[in-house]
Amino acid sequence: MNIKDLASLLREGGAAGAGGAGFPSYAKLSEDADTIILNCAECEPILKLHRQVLEKYAFEITKALSVIADAVGADRVIIAVKKSYKGAVAAVSAAAADYKNFEIKFLPEVYPSGDEVVTIYETTGRVVPPGSIPITVGVTVFNVETVLNVYNILEKNKPVTHKYVTIAGEVKTPKTVYAPIGITFKELIENCAGGMTTSDYAIINGGPMMGGECGIYDTVTKTTNAILVLPREHYIIQRKRADVKIDTRRAMSSCCQCRMCTDLCPRHLLGHPIEPSEFMHAASSGTIRDIEPMLNTAFCCGCGVCELYACGQGLSPRTMIVEYKNALRREGIKPPKSPKTAPVSKVRSFRGVSKERLTARIGLTKYEVDSPLSDESVTSGEYKVKLSQHIGAPSVAAVEAGEHVTAGQVIAKAAESALSVSTHSPADGEVIAVTDKYILIRQEGGK
Numbered sequence: 258m259n260i261k262d263l264a265s266l267l268r269e270g271g272a273a274g275a276g277g278a279g280f281p282s283y284a285k286l287s288e289d290a291d292t293i294i295l296n297c298a299e300c301e302p303i304l305k306l307h308r309q310v311l312e313k314y315a316f317e318i319t320k321a322l323s324v325i326a327d328a329v330g331a332d333r334v335i336i337a338v339k340k341s342y343k344g345a346v347a348a349v350s351a352a353a354a355d356y357k358n359f360e361i362k363f364l365p366e367v368y369p370s371g372d373e374v375v376t377i378y379e380t381t382g383r384v385v386p387p388g389s390i391p392i393t394v395g396v397t398v399f400n401v402e403t404v405l406n407v408y409n410i411l412e413k414n415k416p417v418t419h420k421y422v423t424i425a426g427e428v429k430t431p432k433t434v435y436a437p438i439g440i441t442f443k444e445l446i447e448n449c450a451g452g453m454t455t456s457d458y459a460i461i462n463g464g465p466m467m468g469g470e471c472g473i474y475d476t477v478t479k480t481t482n483a484i485l486v487l488p489r490e491h492y493i494i495q496r497k498r499a500d501v502k503i504d505t506r507r508a509m510s511s512c513c514q515c516r517m518c519t520d521l522c523p524r525h526l527l528g529h530p531i532e533p534s535e536f537m538h539a540a541s542s543g544t545i546r547d548i549e550p551m552l553n554t555a556f557c558c559g560c561g562v563c564e565l566y567a568c569g570q571g572l573s574p575r576t577m578i579v580e581y582k583n584a585l586r587r588e589g590i591k592p593p594k595s596p597k598t599a600p601v602s603k604v605r606s607f608r609g610v611s612k613e614r615l616t617a618r619i620g621l622t623k624y625e626v627d628s629p630l631s632d633e634s635v636t637s638g639e640y641k642v643k644l645s646q647h648i649g650a651p652s653v654a655a656v657e658a659g660e661h662v663t664a665g666q667v668i669a670k671a672a673e674s675a676l677s678v679s680t681h682s683p684a685d686g687e688v689i690a691v692t693d694k695y696i697l698i699r700q701e702g703g704k
């Protein structure tokens with residue numbers, strides 16, 4: 258299959274990154290790629306989705322990877338996985354044996370080995386320049402579930418209507434389920450994970466390091482990886498709720514410029530010019546020794562190592578950097594075009610943040626339990642399917658209230674001449690409402 262045909266199928270089939278920002282998959286296809294990487298790092302504590310999907314669907318995933326590699330002309334396919342994911346490693350090793358250009362590379366058991374800039378360096382030795390995308394160094398990265406979605410579109414004519422989601426933390430039965438897009442977190446917690454084990458709860462959408470707090474009536478999208486229920490007073494929740502003004506005042510009195518945040522920053526260790534300690538000095542003292550640490554906030558990936566692991570004073574470099582970065586963007590101030598870079602640090606391999614230690618440090622060891630994957634059908638009375646589920650332009654509604662729709666039918670088309678993918682109905686049912694934000698569908702036979 259050529260790139261054009263593959264791109265068209267993926268755009269119409271609704272394939273976008275299954276996690277993270279949800280970059281439309283068709284837009285990643287490029288003839289400049291000599292290497293395709295399957296990212297199965299899954300480096301955030303608690304999440305156990307991609308390794309289980311890879312174990313179960315290794316044959317399908319390797320087949321789709323081979324189609325992608327052929328279409329773009331890549332001569333190398335790397336499966337990036339951790340040795341400790343034994344089931345996934347065994348399954349994918351057997352499936353990959355059918356392909357001459359496939360190789361398995363083991364990632365270190367550190368956080369954030371799944372940051373694609375880190376994954377690319379670990380598996381190819383190439384450094385993506387600050388502010389650039391992987392194709393700059395001839396690489397395209399897909400995560401496991403995204404590639405399974407590609408397989409389903411190509412081989413089963415099945416568009417993206419569901420998302421694997423790990424439900425964990427303060428729930429009776431942690432699980433990874435195949436959830437219809439548009440179902441509420443509440444229904445998944447109650448109907449699939451046996452309900453909560455605390456009444457004083459808070460919910461994180463995604464992993465504990467990079468996920469954000471959300472409401473129980475939020476709905477599953479193409480990027481929902483996990484629903485993590487924690488006690489409201491949990492350390493992680495308190496840190497995510499911190500007031501940036503108070504953080505700044507605390508930084509003024511407590512930042513001792515020890516540089517631990519910079520020394521452990523994974524992007525800094527790769528030679529990128531982000532220096533959280535320099536930023537903290539400037540932001541908290543008002544004495545700007547140099548404007549670069551402020552502009553270089555653009556090169557922070559938001560991993561949270563600096564504030565949730567490195568800083569012994571409990572300060573919040575990441576939160577303050579994100580606030581600052583957003584302000585620069587609002588003001589139209591762009592990051593430097595040719596930022597100064599440094600060679601990869603010689604001590605980088607000694608400064609990896611052990612995932613086990615990180616999990617303990619942020620108080621999550623007790624929740625680090627199995628969450629077995631189930632493909633059993635999960636249904637709801639209603640589905641609130643968002644029009645904007647990925648980076649780029651929202652899809653454009655193609656149905657009206659009162660219409661009957663079938664599972665897999667296009668309900669919103671990819672926006673024309675824009676980075677966008679189509680959206681499909683997760684079930685047979687009736688369209689109840691169409692707004693500029695979502696389409697509400699009542700399941701056939703539902704309430």
Ligand code: SF4
Nearest residue numbers: 512514515516518568
């Ligand atoms: S680790 Fe904390 S105290 Fe040390 S320089 Fe960074 S923000 Fe300041």
Ligand code: SF4
Nearest residue numbers: 522557558560561563
């Ligand atoms: S969040 Fe902190 S550690 Fe992570 S890239 Fe940004 S500055 Fe570096």
